[in-house]
Amino acid sequence: MRAMRLIKNSVSLALTKARSVARGSSSTVYCLLSTVYFSPSAVYLLTDLRSQSALDPAGPQAGRIISLWWLMFYVTGTVFLIVMAFLVGALVRSRRPRRGETLDVPDVKPEPARERRMSHVVLTGIALTVVILFVFLVNSFLTGRALDSVSAKDHLTIKITGHQWWWEVEYENSTAQYVVTTANEIHVPTGQPVLFKLTATDVIHSFWVPNLHGKTDLIPGHETVTWLRADSDGVYRGQCAEFCGFQHAHMAFTVVAEPPDKFKQWYDSQLAPAVEPANQSQAQGRQVFLSSPCVMCHTVRGTDAGSRVGPDLTHVASRQTIAAGTLENTRGHLAGWVVDSQKIKPGNRMPPNNLEPGDLQALLDYLQSLK
Amino acid sequence: MRLARRVAIGVWLAASALALGACMREERGLRVTPPPSGRVQTVRLTELQPGPPQAPDVTKNEYEENAYAVSEGKRLYEQMNCVGCHFHGGGGIGPPLMDARWIYGSDPSQIFATIVQGRPNGMPSFRNKLNDDQVWKIAAYVRSMSGQVSSDVAPARSDDMSGPPPEASTERKPPVKTGGIPKSAEMPK
Numbered sequence: 433m434r435a436m437r438l439i440k441n442s443v444s445l446a447l448t449k450a451r452s453v454a455r456g457s458s459s460t461v462y463c464l465l466s467t468v469y470f471s472p473s474a475v476y477l478l479t480d481l482r483s484q485s486a487l488d489p490a491g492p493q494a495g496r497i498i499s500l501w502w503l504m505f506y507v508t509g510t511v512f513l514i515v516m517a518f519l520v521g522a523l524v525r526s527r528r529p530r531r532g533e534t535l536d537v538p539d540v541k542p543e544p545a546r547e548r549r550m551s552h553v554v555l556t557g558i559a560l561t562v563v564i565l566f567v568f569l570v571n572s573f574l575t576g577r578a579l580d581s582v583s584a585k586d587h588l589t590i591k592i593t594g595h596q597w598w599w600e601v602e603y604e605n606s607t608a609q610y611v612v613t614t615a616n617e618i619h620v621p622t623g624q625p626v627l628f629k630l631t632a633t634d635v636i637h638s639f640w641v642p643n644l645h646g647k648t649d650l651i652p653g654h655e656t657v658t659w660l661r662a663d664s665d666g667v668y669r670g671q672c673a674e675f676c677g678f679q680h681a682h683m684a685f686t687v688v689a690e691p692p693d694k695f696k697q698w699y700d701s702q703l704a705p706a707v708e709p710a711n712q713s714q715a716q717g718r719q720v721f722l723s724s725p726c727v728m729c730h731t732v733r734g735t736d737a738g739s740r741v742g743p744d745l746t747h748v749a750s751r752q753t754i755a756a757g758t759l760e761n762t763r764g765h766l767a768g769w770v771v772d773s774q775k776i777k778p779g780n781r782m783p784p785n786n787l788e789p790g791d792l793q794a795l796l797d798y799l800q801s802l803k
Numbered sequence: 804m805r806l807a808r809r810v811a812i813g814v815w816l817a818a819s820a821l822a823l824g825a826c827m828r829e830e831r832g833l834r835v836t837p838p839p840s841g842r843v844q845t846v847r848l849t850e851l852q853p854g855p856p857q858a859p860d861v862t863k864n865e866y867e868e869n870a871y872a873v874s875e876g877k878r879l880y881e882q883m884n885c886v887g888c889h890f891h892g893g894g895g896i897g898p899p900l901m902d903a904r905w906i907y908g909s910d911p912s913q914i915f916a917t918i919v920q921g922r923p924n925g926m927p928s929f930r931n932k933l934n935d936d937q938v939w940k941i942a943a944y945v946r947s948m949s950g951q952v953s954s955d956v957a958p959a960r961s962d963d964m965s966g967p968p969p970e971a972s973t974e975r976k977p978p979v980k981t982g983g984i985p986k987s988a989e990m991p992k
Contacts, residue, residue: 728883728932741882774833781878783934784834 481686484669486642490689491661493579493645500575507564579645582659587625590618594630594637594650594672597679597780598743598756603699604629612702613731615743616756619688621695622665630656638674641687647673662689669757678779684757705734706746706802717798720791725783732802742781749802755780763796770795831871846916848907864911866943870956876944877958877970879937888925891967892948897925901948901967902976909951909978914942950975 482488489495593600603612620626630639632650639658640647643666648658662668672683690698709715721727722736729742737745748754752761755777759765768775770792773782787795847860866872880886888894892901907917918938921928929938947957950973957970 723931725932725934725937772834778833779831783937785934 481667481669482643484642484671488643490664490666490668491644492582492663493660494643496575496578497646500571503571504568507568511564580659582625582661583627584625587627587659588620589627589629590620591629591631592618592639592650594632594634594639594676594683596634596677597672597683597777599683599685600740600743601685610703612699613744614702614747614751616685616753617688617751618670618685619690619695619698620660620662621692622662622689624692625659625661628658628660630658635676636674637672637676637683639670640673641668641670643668644687649674660687662687665689665691679777682756682758682777682780684753686752686757701750701803702747706732708734709798710801711797713794713797714801715798716791717794717796717801720787720795721798724787725785726795729781745799745802747802749800763800766796766799767792830869832869846908846910846912848913848916860910860912862910862912864939864943864946866939867911867946867952868956869943870958872940873943873947873952873956873970874958876940876942876947879933879941880944883929883933883941885941891961893967900945901973903949903979905978909946911939911942911946914945915939918942944970947973949973949978951978 482490486494486501487498489498589604591602591604593602599616599618601614601616601618605611628639628648630648630650631654632652634652636652637650638647639650641660644660644662645658648656650656666689668687668689670685670687672680674680676683709718718735721732727737727739729739731738731740731744731746733744733746749761753759754761754765754769755773758777759769769782770785771787772784773780774784850859866876888897889900893899894902898904898906905913907913907922915938917926918933918941919928919930921930933941943952944958946952947970950957950970952970954971954973957973959969959971961969
């Protein structure tokens with residue numbers, strides 16, 4: 433048992449290390465890319481991100497899934513080792529022809545004792561296999577049932593709509609004015625069950641937060657549901673898990689689990705319409721936004737922009753990433769994205785925008801003011 | 804005999820290699836410079852003119868040879884709410900686009916001008932609301948609806964559950980020169 437725990441710990445440790453190395457290198461790239469500008473204030477930092485791993489569960493469902501996973505890992509691992517041991521034994525003890533003996537003549541002398549022994553071994557093997565498969569069957573059935581036990585009356589309902597290649601997030605409420613719409617960043621209160629209603633507009637996507645639960649598909653014209661509960665605060669990365677086209681790999685999102693009071697605070701800030709421009713430049717930026725192709729796809733609540741083809745930008749500056757988790761939300765990245773998003777994420781639906789430098793700076797000022 | 808067979812095999816192999824070399828996947832132009840839009844200001848919308856007859860304008864829209872661009876045009880046609888008036892080509896509030904009649908001309912630059920400038924009695928102007936690249940894609944798609952674009956480029960399926968037959972199986976309808984104004988595009992009385 434101690435050996436098992438040792439294996440488990442070392443596997444987890446190796447994965448965590450690999451992830452932190454990968455994260456380190458990517459953040460170096462970010463630093464190099466975003467030359468001068470950094471958004472100073474942040475509700476949380478991307479460095480709070482937990483490693484995206486099903487081996488590091490943070491909710492009851494992921495906990496059940498990982499127990500089943502480890503059980504299968506230990507049992508099948510043991511079976512594999514035993515089979516390999518037999519195979520190696522057979523290779524080592526392979527029968528070589530003795531002097532004067534030829535292999536052409538098969539040895540057909542009956543050996544009743546040996547045959548009885550062999551049939552015992554085979555029968556034991558079959559019985560063990562049946563027992564093991566039965567244990568797996570019962571366990572996976574119980575796990576499947578336990579995954580649904582998160583549901584509760586006192587829950588939050590979030591509607592997720594998958595688009596090529598971003599996530600639309602809508603917090604449902606019976607009163608229309610309390611509905612919050614955002615994109616690619618899902619805030620949930622820690623410890624409270626959340627019902628996710630999932631659908632898509634174009635092709636099939638799949639909603640997957642490995643630290644919290646397994647995958648659920650988003651199907652156009654059909655609504656699927658899944659429940660989640662995050663038991664500890666943190667930022668969990670999710671990813672589309674069903675190949676959905678050119679930029680499938682860059683269709684990520686984050687789930688931010690935070691204490692209920694902090695969640696309430698975030699929710700109230702998201703309910704508010706966009707802030708009015710505070711200075712000349714921001715006002716000019718809003719004018720640029722409203723009189724350019726931006727307005728044809730994006731919403732900024734509180735202005736005339738109300739299209740729902742692209743992500744809602746009412747509070748875009750409060751989000752940590754842009755382009756569905758592709759880039760950190762800095763001024764430099766925003767500029768690159770507005771001007772030439774096809775270089776960053778080829779094939780995405782954002783068209784290139786040929787703006788005058790003054791207009792671009794004003795637009796960036798405005799977008800960064802949308803906290 | 805044997806030599807002839809060898810030569811035949813050699814020729815066959817060489818031909819196969821050449822045929823394989825001819826297989827080329829169409830490229831998705833994601834960062835291309837769109838066709839120039841400068842001529843839009845001078846584009847003629849009618850064949851009627853004083854003086855001797857002049858040959859009609861013929862513009863080449865490169866996107867009409869690119870299946871990806873035409874399907875992007877189809878997506879924009881939905882998203883920019885062209886469907887709201889023209890529906891899926893059959894027309895209703897606005898004139899139909901899948902027939903042979905062209906009120907303001909069937910040349911790509913004439914369609915471009917119609918989208919950018921808008922037209923009387925209901926067609927809004929998309930100037931500054933769509934960039935040139937997007938308008939050229941929509942223009943290519945609009946022409947595919949009446950079969951003006953070759954069928955290997957025109958969209959072969961719809962994203963909708965139902966709808967008209969795909970553009971790729973639409974037969975080419977030669978544009979009628981003087982279209983006149985259909986009932987649906989007349990000024991309301």
